[in-house]
Amino acid sequence: MTFVCWAGILRLMPRPISATISSAALAHNLAIARSHVGAAKIWAVVKANAYGHGLLRTAAALHESDGFAMLDFADALRVRGSGVEKPILMLEGFFKPEDIALLLRHRLTPVIHNMEQIEMLEKTGIDGTLDVYLKVNSGMNRLGFSLDNVRLAWNSLHGNPRVASVTLMTHFADADGDGGIAGQLQWFNELTQPLTGTDPAPRSLANSAALLRYPDQACADWVRPGIMLYGCSPFSFRTAEDIGLKPAMTLTAEIVGVQQLQAGERVGYGMTYEAAQEMTIGVVACGYADGYPRHAPSGTPVLVAGQRTGTVGRVSMDLLCVDISDIPEAYVGTPVTLWGEGLPCDEVAMAAGTVSYELLCALAPRVPIVET
Ligand SMILES: *Cc1c(COP(=O)(O)O)cnc(C)c1O
16 A cells, blocks of 8 residues: 555656657658559558557557558457558458458458468358458468469359458568569469459559569559568668668667776676776666567667667676767766667667567567657
8 A cells, every 4th residue: 555655656767768659750651651652552560569669559650551451350459449440451361260250340351371261251151241362372481372272262252252352462582682572473473363364353462672672563552561661671781761761669778887897807697798908888777678689799789878889798688788988978877779769770680680670579568668
């Protein structure tokens, strides 16, 4: 009881770490996507809690999209519950016969990618009609129908009175890499043209990388950007700034401790980092339990008081250490940017041997969000 009163009177002060999510940046990045895709409609991909940015706040910021793409039924119901009327694409379709009632009741568009889903749709006794996506495996070999069963799937959907429309879909494995999309695009066309004949069905092909790199070939009727909406680049050879994107998430914390090291002294678990000369270390209130990658090596870039420096030693659960030898004004309370405004998440990801997708998605629920 006393604790509750104290908490109420004093307002609990959180640890000095927060993630700032910019609605303006999200809306700006959607406009950038729009500028590349001509008349194609845009599914804003908001799976994985909108890549860590918060599902409902992101859906609100991206209200100019033509629909939202996600995986989880609970998420789809939350988005519908927030008043969103536009189409919702379920990227993995549905899993159980009872899911079909949810699809119909909430007007969700499932991606149909296996024969089990086709059979569940044939057997269902529930009334109503659905728009569906038919996913074609054009070479990624993850989800989708291949040469042996794509016609069966197409015919079943077209003969099913509950199916109002079928959009053909595929997903590119290497739109950002050396492979590009040509091979998959050609195989997709070979698989689908015999189905549709002279009256082509609507198509959805492109993720962020494909719509930016191959706008003329890949945009089709609906595009499916994810990462670019969050202000990161899908490419290793082109920065987000080059594309005109703005970071939607900025992860900041503060220095909560300072240590003076002599040459030969070591830092952190495993004592993996040894000071070559005298140096000053700032201890930052951010660790892997906040979503910072534990495998980020010494030298991973950070901003301290707006100046670039690097991490030292192993990232621990709640703390990481940074070199502040050349930033004399840095002390307890000095702000530190882990990624975002002023320090692209892509750079931190590259240094840590991963991609910005993983860093953004891993933002931990314990990090307070500041909305701007
Ligand atoms: C995640 C996903 C996307 C978005 O990809 P980005 O690289 O983030 O643009 C598009 N389509 C499908 C099927 C996806 O799973």
